[in-house]
Amino acid sequence: MFQRVIIACCAVAASFLMFAGNAMAGDIAAGSQIFAQNCAACHINGGNILNGAKTLKKADLEKYDMYSTDKIITQVTKGKMTMPAFLGRLNETQIADVAAYVYDQADKW
Numbered sequence: 152m153f154q155r156v157i158i159a160c161c162a163v164a165a166s167f168l169m170f171a172g173n174a175m176a177g178d179i180a181a182g183s184q185i186f187a188q189n190c191a192a193c194h195i196n197g198g199n200i201l202n203g204a205k206t207l208k209k210a211d212l213e214k215y216d217m218y219s220t221d222k223i224i225t226q227v228t229k230g231k232m233t234m235p236a237f238l239g240r241l242n243e244t245q246i247a248d249v250a251a252y253v254y255d256q257a258d259k260w
């Protein structure tokens with residue numbers, strides 16, 4: 152019984168830490184750094200060196216039904232075709248941050 156209480160407390164503390172600092176909304180400035188280090192190799196200036204049809208520009212994101220932070224998070228987490236999955240390399244907060252940056256940047260590239 153006592154052990155269960157301890158586990159429950161740890162879970163609450165861990166989830167608080169994970170969501171502290173407005174992580175759910177995604178930090179665009181932090182996302183910009185993550186993008187430069189992990190995505191720019193293929194998506195320099197919002198382009199796509201492997202599949203030129205699927206850039207990160209708003210028009211293409213809309214065309215392929217990717218213009219939402221949730222969908223970007225899913226793709227970055229799981230990967231797609233020749234784009235690698237990033238879960239393991241990036242944590243969930245970092246993925247939310249980079250998705251917020253890509254979404255915000257889509258009409259600015």
Ligand code: HEC
Nearest residue numbers: 189190193201202205206211212215217223231232233234
């Ligand atoms: C090794 C090259 C590579 C890297 C690194 C990479 N991507 Fe991609 N990305 C691709 C390819 C290829 C596609 C097109 C996938 C497909 O066929 O649907 C893509 C597609 C996307 C799309 C959808 C674009 C559209 O118009 O449908 C988003 C959003 C995206 N990538 C974000 C990212 C983010 C954010 C990162 C960094 C965390 C990243 N990518 C890293 C290769 C890459």
